[in-house]
Amino acid sequence: MPPLPPNEGERLAALRDLRILDTAPEAHFDAVCSTAAALFNVPVALITLIDSERQWFKAKCGIAVDGTSREISFCAYAILSDDVLVVENATMDPRFAYSPLVMGKNAIRFYAGAPLVLRSGIRLGTLCLVDTKPRRFSKLQGTQLESLAQIVVAHIELHRARIAAEATLDERIRSEMLTRASEERYRTAHEKLEQTADLLRLAQEAAGAGIWQWSFDEDVVQNSPESALMLGFHGESSSTNWIDISIAEWAARVHPEDLPLVQAAHTAALRDGTTYKVEYRVRRPEGSAGYRWLMSFGRIIRHEVTGKALRIVGLDLDVTERRTTQDALIQSEKRLRMSKERLALALDSGSDGLWDWNVTTGQVWYSDRWYTMFGYEPGELEAHIDTSLGLTHPDDLKQTLALIAEHFEGRSAVYASERRIRTKSGDYTWVLSRGRVVSRDEQGVPLRMVGTNIDISERKASEHHISYMARHDALTGLPNRTVFYEHLEQRLLDVRRGRGQAALLCLGLDRFKSVNDTLGHPAGDQLLCEIATRLSANICDGDVVARLGGDEFALIISHVDHVHHVSSLAQSLIDAVGQPLDLGGVLVTVGVSIGIALAPADGDMPEILYKNADLALFRAKAAVRTSYRFYEAGMDAAIETRMQLELEMREAILCGSFAMHYQPVLRLSDHRIVGFEALMRWPHPTRGMIAPGAFIPLAEETGLIVSLGSWALHEACREAASWPGHLRIAVNVSAVQFQQPGLEDNVISALTTSGLPPHRLVLEITESVLVQDAEAVIACLRRLKSLGVRIALDDFGTGYSSLSYLRRFPFDSIKIDRSFVNEIDDPAAAAIVRAVVGIASQFGATVTAEGVETRHQFEQVGLDGCTDIQGYLVSRPLPADETTDLLEEVSLNDFVSKFQKRIGLIQV
Structure with missing residues (x-):
């Protein structure tokens, strides 16, 4: 079992917080794998994430399985350090020599893994290369692999930011909806309050009822003038028509025999419910003899969340149970104020551009950040939906409108589109627009929509770079094998339709390995770049030169008028490559052998034409180095014999x-x-x-x-x-x-x-x-x-x-x-x-x-x-x-x- 990192718990927590395990394939991660396989000329490239008991492949190239157990993985060792782990021959490494991945059918011999470092000490997994043949791996290659791993980490960071942005948007939309609900409750409360006040005034006028309220955190009861008179008090009422009477003063007015009854009713109401009714006697006003009986109805007002009793409100005499809404009104106003404060804080501190669209009028409220992210001053542009659409890149406008319509029609839960917006400087920047309809009319027609614009220009630039790397050789900048086959397929399609002839040249450098081994890999890389320049300088418009890997190049001649033209070009390429090169003060000379196949004579399908050109290259190298050979029928017989012997040899090694x-x-x-x-x-x-x-x-x-x-x-x-x-x-x-x-x-x-x-x-x-x-x-x-x-x-x-x-x-x-x-x-x-x-x-x-x-x-x-x-x-x-x-x-x-x-x- 590989050793565990010292911060394994923190590492696993960081990995699971990303919510990236067992997710669907994503093109940008797959592109990195394809780029790595092409760049380093290996059959297998993987992006692995190391869970507690397994390694899972987020992306893969050249392999079908989705992961392995952590116990046998090479990557479990790679995450123990920030450095690239290189195993040039697994059979000679005691950590892996007896691994089933090495001894079994997988027969892994070479491994190189760059850890995916999320932050200091937190290594989620690796970007790794695998080969069934031992091989050397230079420091430059290690640096290149680390660079690709940093691209993977950047995408993981974008994934994490996207999760956070979605959560923030959902919270903001939820807050907005709560705010709107609070506003509705506020209006309703006002209406109810007005209705209640009218009813209370009618009750007072009809039956002389008195209104009162008692907050438990105060020592006084607030009474209406009618209620104060019923208790035997005289006084000036305030502008709010309330007269404060202390608890002690009120208790002194209650008949001594009835005071425990009133207190018990209060206690029972607090314990068992929210309402009570009690009859008790109070002294008549000074100058009058005896007591007055009051029938008191009260309601306990509790906190909506905690359930804590806050106050009692009620009516005296013949007024039956009525509910006061003043406390609810106060709480509603408080919640509304807090919601508005939170929304204002989000608008002021957020890095996203927020917008609120009145769909009926077309008017849009834009946050200050919305303006500044495009280089404008707040309020500089008209606050209308036509402004946003007018700034949208023409190539993105149709899709943007289609996605809005899809959300309006209820076919998507959230509107989301990636589009380019024209900035004040005239350039375009990429944004992710996300939004949601928050109100509709009775027929379901959208009335209001809120959302955000997030700047994704860095991610788009990274994706463009990855796309370029996936289609071009990282060292020479030439088209890679993928692009080569695309051009070859397209040209041969024209050939099959009778549109002229084409030629395919396969080129292999002679004596390159000697230079690479003698002067080192940097000199070898410099040589390959110079050769790529010389080859590109000798082709015509419409022709394509590509690097297929190592010291192998290919050239597609799109139009061939005569075979002598191909011969002349092949010789000019040999002459150009054969010129001395200055590699850091050392003059070296390499050659090139060329195999040529003509279409349609030697094949009109990419695989066949390439195979025949490669056969001709093999014969050119076997005959006389630094020469060219055209494909001839029968060449493949000797190659097939050789390939069959190689296959049988591999089987014989396995079988002993x-x-x-x-x-x-x-x-x-x-x-x-x-x-x-x-x-x-x-x-x-x-x-x-x-x-x-x-x-x-x-x-x-x-x-x-x-x-x-x-x-x-x-x-x-x-x-x-x-x-x-x-x-x-x-x-x-x-x-x-x-x-x-x-x-x-x-x-x-x-x-x-x-x-x-x-x-x-x-x-x-x-x-x-x-x-x-x-x-x-x-x-x-x-x-x-x-x-x-x-x-x-x-x-x-x-x-x-x-x-x-x-x-x-x-x-x-x-x-x-x-x-x-x-x-x-x-x-x-x-x-x-x-x-x-x-x-x-x-x-x-x-x-x-x-x-x-x-x-x-x-x-x-x-x-x-x-x-x-x-x-x-x-x-x-x-x-x-x-x-x-x-x-x-x-x-x-x-x-x-x-x-x-x-x-x-x-x-x-």
Whole structure:
């Protein structure tokens, strides 16, 4: 299980607040994935979000599944840091080597993931790249991947802002509707109050009723003049016609026997309900004897929300239960005031442009921000719907009106449109207009609509940039593969309709990899940009040049009058590309090979024409570099054979169908076996035994040699560990294996798991290994030699600089190529062998002659000073079981005598 970030709880909370998990695909996220796959030339690109127990793919390219468990994901490690996580070969990384994503059918080898950093320490997931082949990943590429990840984060931020904006709009609309309801209640309350006042005046006039109210937070009861007189008080009434009487004064007027009854009625009403009725006696006014009976009706007024009792209002004498609305009026006025204050605050502080449209008159209220976001002063434009529509871009007006009509007709819950608005400067800026009808008449016709304008110009610019990146090569700016196929399809459609001929040129750079590896990726990028410029300068209007990935380009010639025109163009492209380039003060020269297919002669469908042009390119590279070839019928037969062999090779690797054979190395001084060379064989079920020369070059070209070489190294060490301790095992290492990371770890792993001592392992390399990046390779060889591993230079003499490498690195053994052994009677060949022996002796290295098949060759290489031989004269390469039989002969000393008898050194 990958470790958890220290702030995992906060990270998960941030992720879930976004409400983005399990949402539908979105074009801008998909565009980033497509861009990443094209930019880095990988089959799979993903935008992943890491939940508590899973990773979910918000966007994906090149894969069908929607996610995996978090436990096995690479991305769970990528979110532990803000840096890009790069795994160049997953089989060599202990964190992933045994993952089902690596060992299973997915066979992931390469991974690069840039974390999606929402804010400091909060990493939601990754933008990641996946490949089934190991590969290197430069710092520049890491920076490019981080840039794309920042675009993803920007869209996530926009997503979060959109959620917040929608919530704010809903709250504002709800507040507006509450305000309107408050206004309605306010008017209703006024009407009811006026009606109640009229009724009360009538009641007072008809029955002499008295009105009173008592707030529980005060010590006085407010009484009408009639009510005050009923209680025996005289006084001047205020402008509001109320006379204040304290609770103590009122209680003193109540008959002592009735006071507990009145208090109990109040208490019961407070506890059980809102109304009460009680009869009690009060003293008559001063100067009069006795008490007056009053029938009092009261109502408890409670808070609408909390239910707390606030006051009692009521009537005395014969006035039955009536409800006063004064408290409701006060509360309504308060809520209305607060709603207006909140709305005013929202209008003043918000960053959106608010509008309120009277649909009947066309008049619109615009907030100050609405004006200023378009560069106008508040009130500078007429406040009318025609103003907004008149500023709308003509291309957006029709859709805007259609969306408004759709909302008016009730076919959408909310009006929302993205449109361009002309600013005061004359430019256009993108806004998101959202609104909702808040009132309709009895027939459902809209009367009023409110909404906002949100500035989305930055998002639109980002989307435009992403759209451009999705259709253009990020490095050269040329159209990418997507645009290339669109143009090709359109032109071939015209060709199928009889509108002339066209041509497709597939171009592959020669010696680009050497420049890239020698001078570095920045120089390689500069070279590609210069080549793109040269190609673009040599095409005509209407033609299209595109970069398909790596060092591959394609050119569509839209109109072809004669095949000579295509030949002339191809040669001019070769000449242009072949001119020297200055890369940071270093002059380099590269070439270009071109494959050409003509339409309709070589195909009138994009896939067929491209395949045929690619076949012609393959033949051009195979024949003579820096040349062009036209497609010819039958070219695809050889390619199909090669592709079939590659497919079968991949299947054989998965099934473990390869085998190791071992050819002995004989020491000339005593005719004893001193070791074996491990040679790979492919026992094919239908083709029979396939020799290395038939499949090793293909394995190197496709990169399969890395996994094959790793298996061969482990298998050879495992087999040799059971041999007598003086015997060495030699294993060939390809130049491709040196180009991939992990070779040293692989050697250590093979020695450790097998238990073979390092001094018994010999790694055989050819000069081609050193040509790639001599300094890095020699440094690697020195580290391996420091472990005790021996290093041999194989096929010596076939290259042009072998002698210089002998001077720079002390090889333990040198192997004379079989071509010199075959021509050993040629004085020149014999002189070269003797020279090599002399050089090797100066370094203390042994010299092995390969391909010795006759007694004459055996004697001659011995006379020339070779120390060891290898070839059919000693033994053919043997499978493991026959090697065991041979070792038994060696242990019994039978082999030496049999060998000497066979070549005639001992008379039978």
